Amino acid sequence: MKNVRPHELEDAPKGLYGGVNGRPALVDPFGRAISYLRVSVTDRCDFRCVYCMAENMSFLPKAEVLSLEELDRVCSVFVARGVKKLRLTGGEPLVRRGVMTLVESLSRHLRSGDLDELTLTTNGSQLAKYAQEIKAAGVRRLNVSLDTLDPEKFRAITRWGSLDQVLAGIDTALAAGLKIKINAVALKGVNDDEFPQLIEWAHGRGMDLTLIEVMPLGEIGEGRLEQYLPLSIARARLAERFSLNDVDYRTGGPARYVRIAETGGLLGFITPMTHNFCESCNRVRVTCTGTLYMCLGQEDAADLRKPLRASESDDLLFAAMDEAISRKPKGHDFVIDRRHRRPALARHMSVTGG
Ligand SMILES: C[S@@+](CC[C@H](N)C(=O)[O-])C[C@H]1O[C@@H](n2cnc3c(N)ncnc32)[C@H](O)[C@@H]1O
Ligand code: SF4
Numbered sequence: 001m002k003n004v005r006p007h008e009l010e011d012a013p014k015g016l017y018g019g020v021n022g023r024p025a026l027v028d029p030f031g032r033a034i035s036y037l038r039v040s041v042t043d044r045c046d047f048r049c050v051y052c053m054a055e056n057m058s059f060l061p062k063a064e065v066l067s068l069e070e071l072d073r074v075c076s077v078f079v080a081r082g083v084k085k086l087r088l089t090g091g092e093p094l095v096r097r098g099v100m101t102l103v104e105s106l107s108r109h110l111r112s113g114d115l116d117e118l119t120l121t122t123n124g125s126q127l128a129k130y131a132q133e134i135k136a137a138g139v140r141r142l143n144v145s146l147d148t149l150d151p152e153k154f155r156a157i158t159r160w161g162s163l164d165q166v167l168a169g170i171d172t173a174l175a176a177g178l179k180i181k182i183n184a185v186a187l188k189g190v191n192d193d194e195f196p197q198l199i200e201w202a203h204g205r206g207m208d209l210t211l212i213e214v215m216p217l218g219e220i221g222e223g224r225l226e227q228y229l230p231l232s233i234a235r236a237r238l239a240e241r242f243s244l245n246d247v248d249y250r251t252g253g254p255a256r257y258v259r260i261a262e263t264g265g266l267l268g269f270i271t272p273m274t275h276n277f278c279e280s281c282n283r284v285r286v287t288c289t290g291t292l293y294m295c296l297g298q299e300d301a302a303d304l305r306k307p308l309r310a311s312e313s314d315d316l317l318f319a320a321m322d323e324a325i326s327r328k329p330k331g332h333d334f335v336i337d338r339r340h341r342r343p344a345l346a347r348h349m350s351v352t353g354g
Contacts, residue, residue, distance in 0.1 A: 018082055020114050025082035026321060028294075028328035036085045036283040037078045041071055042096040043288055047123050048159035049147075051185055051214050051227055055159060065288045068102045070308055074286055077317050079109050084116040087143075091288070094126035100133050107137040121145065121183070125161060127169025131176040141179040144170055148184075148191045149201060157190065170207075180207045181268075185214060188229035195234060196241055203265030210255050210268030215297075231269045238267075254281075278331030284324075292321070294328035302327075 018025050026034040044059050045052075066074065075086055086106065093099055109115035120134070121143040127134075134142070146166060148154050154163040173180055182202045186192060195211065202209040211234060214227045235258075238244060243261035255268035278295075285293045290305030302324035307316035 020080045020082075023080055023082070026078075026325045028325050030328070030330055032280070032282055032328070033082065034078075034282060034284055034325060034328075035083055036087070037075065037083045038087045038089055038283060038285045039071065039075055040090050040285070040287045041088050041093045041099060041102065042091040044095055045090060045092040045123070046095050046125055047092065047161045049123075049161075049185075050157055050159065051187065060289060066290050066305065066308075068096075068098055068105075070290070070305075071102055071288070072105050073308060073314075074290060074304060074317075075106055076109070077314050077321065078286075079114050080314075081318070081321065085119070086115060086117070087119050087121060089121040092123050092125065093120050094122050094130055100130060100137070103134060103137045103139065107139075110138040117141070119143070123158070123161065124166035124169040124173075128165070128172045131169065131173040131178060134173075135176040135178050139178065141181065142173060143181050143183050144173075145183045145185075146170075146198075147187065148194055149197060150194070153191065157187070174205065174207075182207050182209045183212055184209065185212045186229045186231060186234055187214065187227050190227070192229055192234060192237075195238060199238075199242070199260060199263060199265070199267060203260065203263035206265075208257075208266040208268065210270055212270040231271045235269060281331075284328070292324050294324060295331070297331075298329050300327060300329065 028034065042065070047053075048055050048057070075083075079086070086109075088099075088103070090096070096102075103118070103120075106115075106118055110118055118137070118139055119141050120139065122145070124144040124146065127142075127144070144166070146154075147157050149163070151163040154161060154166075170180060182198070184191065184195075184198055186195075191198075199209055211231055213229070213231055235244070242263075244258040244267070245261060247257050247259050247266070255270045257266045257268045259265070260267055281295070285296065286304065287293070290303065290308055292302045292304050294300060294302075302320055304317060304320055307320045310316055
């Protein structure tokens, strides 16, 4: 494909996604302005969720991982080029030593108005410790991943996690005034019987809930076909019990939402396998080694660590970002079926953070 520079795009959104101080927005060859960056701040985690990691994971050596200052710089160059929403993820972002220094330092972009939202996706295990500080740094909302309310199932899914610890973390975060969305991965024969209970629990505490289809990322040592539950089936079952009303509400993410009449809360469906959400994709991902992935479902990536470490000026970084965004693909091609028993992509979700 011919490389297209942003200024050559006739239908590029103008004004809305412009960068800071007149810098051009990052616009891909399909006219999609990049306004959302997800940054994985560590590949490590205190859980070993069965769909995400193998039990014996080997993690990156420290020298390969960006320092907190380097992560700040990468985030800040994206903000300078029009990113308005920044999500820190992982691995588990809250197990990275000193992570609050990064959150606090990035909050300057909220105060300047250059960034609309700073948020995190977390497994909740460290929230009791950090929720107050997170709120004080200007974070308004968190995504907390929780697949079950059954302590034994929770232990089986996360291998190492404690449900009580996560529930206590959620309580602390709610009490601190953070808005929480619960994300649950739909696992066939594991938690699919619990969706009504999860809905009532989450909505009863003012939290929205999103169900996520299992994506084929990384060798995890178990068959994905066995775990995969199409959300069309889950939705049809829920519709027998609740009134699901479609709503237009979008968060800038790939979820489609319904409002449940009986609870008043929102239920989202993220269905990469059964529904193609690529056409409105405004996001890119950076790993903790400074690798930029233009698409969650493709291997193509660009190294930002080299230009970052090569110079104190950001010019090389801007050039590497422009070049990479000119290669952002139109969409992903995940497949889970009997002919493709291997993961569609070798990297684990904990590399790009979902
Ligand atoms: C990789 S985790 C990183 C942040 C944090 N550790 C957490 O669990 O929220 C981000 C999200 O990806 C989801 N996830 C991990 N592996 C997945 C897979 N193979 N398919 C679908 N979602 C997955 C998790 O459930 C979680 O909601
Ligand atoms: S989903 Fe999150 S909590 Fe679970 S192993 Fe992956 S990174 Fe850790």
